[in-house]
Amino acid sequence: MSKKKDSPDPILNFEESLASLEAIVSSMEDGDLSLEESLQAFEKGIRLTRECQSALQKAEQKVQILMSENGDPEPMDPEGES
Numbered sequence: 052m053s054k055k056k057d058s059p060d061p062i063l064n065f066e067e068s069l070a071s072l073e074a075i076v077s078s079m080e081d082g083d084l085s086l087e088e089s090l091q092a093f094e095k096g097i098r099l100t101r102e103c104q105s106a107l108q109k110a111e112q113k114v115q116i117l118m119s120e121n122g123d124p125e126p127m128d129p130e131g132e133s
Contacts, residue, residue: 065102065103068099072099072100072103075092075096075099076096078092079093
């Protein structure tokens with residue numbers, strides 16, 4: 052099974068990963084977790100952080116590719132084309 056079938060929308064996965072990461076940070080800050088739970092949460096947080104960083108890098112690369120294909124963006128004339 053390929054990863055693309057498991058994660059059809061990278062933006063949604065990024066948002067879900069970021070929300071999960073925020074929840075982990077919040078629960079760890081509350082201090083209600085045992086040592087074992089804290090270690091598991093930390094490990095999951097590291098994994099989610101790497102996933103988010105990877106998604107952001109891929110998005111940045113895609114933007115750079117699109118910019119290089121289309122050349123430098125031209126400023127838009129809000130009054131219309133002259």
